Amino acid sequence: MISQRTKLYIWLLGINLFISTFTFGGGYVVVPMIRKYFVSRKKLFSEAELVDMAAIAQSSPGAIAINLSTLVGFRLAGMAGAVISCIAAVLPSFVILIFISMFYADFSANPLVISVLRGMQAGVAALIVDFVVDMSMLLIKERSLFLTLLIPTAFLANFIFEINVAIILIASCFLCFVRVWLNERRQK
Secondary structure (H helix, E strand, C coil), X not given: CCCHHHHHHHHHHHHHHHHHHHCCCCXXXXXXXXXXXXXXXXXXXXXXXXXXXXXXXXXXXXXXXXXXXXHHHHHHHHHHHHXXXXXHHHHHHHXXXXXXXXXXXXXXXXXXXXXXXXXXXXXXXXXXXHHHHHHHHHHHHCCCHHHHHHHHHHHXXXXXXXXXXXXXXXXXXXXXXXXHHHHHHHHC
């Protein structure tokens, strides 16, 4: 008989292989998929926990999709879950890149492949917008004027002033840290 732990490992391997194989567009597209399967369907952790893990994955070095899959695996099954999820997240891209590199000349000039990739760009853009709206709504639900104003401020800093995302993340974390620290001092 297969133990619950082994079933979890097999499920993590399968779902991360599936997500990594069928999501094109990078880490921002993986987040809604992880939400769908881990939060909405299986209820393995909360939406807030997913947002926290996504923030950590984004601010860590490396690909967001791999970082997030690894964090999710670690959250659910410890180090073994992290390793299984990481391998499952990397494997499809690795195999696809090997295949594409073998036939690069044929792929690069194929009008069908070019059309499919352009169509996928539109779908990826829609998924990213959906994720941004969902994350923004979570922050707005906290009914914090500070957090609500931080959303457009961060957007404007990047979009208009072209400030590096890492600097925006560091500044946002610092401002939130100062805010929490000041609130704790006031309560004493």
